[in-house]
Amino acid sequence: xxxxxxxxxxxxxxxxxxxxxxxxxxxxxxxxxxxxxxxxxxxxxxxxxxxxxxxxxxxxxxxxxxxxxxxxxxxxxxxxxxxxxxxxxxxxxxxxxxxxxxxxxxxxxxxxxxxxxxxxxxxxxxxxxxxxxxxxxxxxxxxxxxxxxxxxxxxxxxxxxxxxxxxxxxxxxxxxxxxxx
Numbered sequence: 196x197x198x199x200x201x202x203x204x205x206x207x208x209x210x211x212x213x214x215x216x217x218x219x220x221x222x223x224x225x226x227x228x229x230x231x232x233x234x235x236x237x238x239x240x241x242x243x244x245x246x247x248x249x250x251x252x253x254x255x256x257x258x259x260x261x262x263x264x265x266x267x268x269x270x271x272x273x274x275x276x277x278x279x280x281x282x283x284x285x286x287x288x289x290x291x292x293x294x295x296x297x298x299x300x301x302x303x304x305x306x307x308x309x310x311x312x313x314x315x316x317x318x319x320x321x322x323x324x325x326x327x328x329x330x331x332x333x334x335x336x337x338x339x340x341x342x343x344x345x346x347x348x349x350x351x352x353x354x355x356x357x358x359x360x361x362x363x364x365x366x367x368x369x370x371x372x373x374x375x376x
Contacts, residue, residue, distance in 0.1 A: 201242035202258055209238040213263050221267060231263055265309065272313045277324045290314045 213231060220227055236251045239258050255261065261269070275282040293311045307315070 198243050201244075202239075205238050205242045209234070210260075210263075214266075217263065217267055228264060235260075235263055265313070268309050268313045269317065272310065272317050273324065276317065276321055286310065286314050287318075290318075 213235060220231060232251075236254060239245075239254050239260060240247070240249065243254060243258055245254055272286065275286060290311045293307065294315070
């Protein structure tokens with residue numbers, strides 16, 4: 196079987212199941228989380244066709260996957276950044292405090308907490324994160340036809356060529372054509 200197709204199957208079945216059940220095991224002990232990581236690594240190992248001796252880090256990099264806990268941490272950080280709530284500000288302050296700490300500057304091989312690492316990696320995308328509660332299409336009223344939403348990007352010359360009566364708009368005469376009122 197092609198590894199690409201097997202990874203799609205893994206994402207659709209195993210990862211989706213682990214993701215759905217994450218609300219139950221997210222606060223579990225590390226021994227319980229290790230069992231989830233074993234399931235994930237075994238599924239990726241089968242999908243990619245690796246031997247048992249292949250390191251898990253290599254498998255995750257080749258499959259372009261993260262561990263389940265890292266994925267959940269990233270989702271939490273992205274959600275807090277998108278809503279711009281107190282959690283996002285506290286995360287920012289905690290990251291700054293952690294990165295500027297004198298105690299940590301003295302050690303060369305400092306290990307950052309997963310939240311700090313995730314926030315540091317994702318904060319460069321902060322301006323690109325969509326912060327609306329609804330996707331843009333759903334911000335319009337129900338009565339607004341989809342054609343009008345799509346036509347917002349057309350130029351004025353293109354609007355004059357459209358048969359507005361056929362779409363259902365009332366029109367008024369204009370020199371170069373008919374424009375909706």
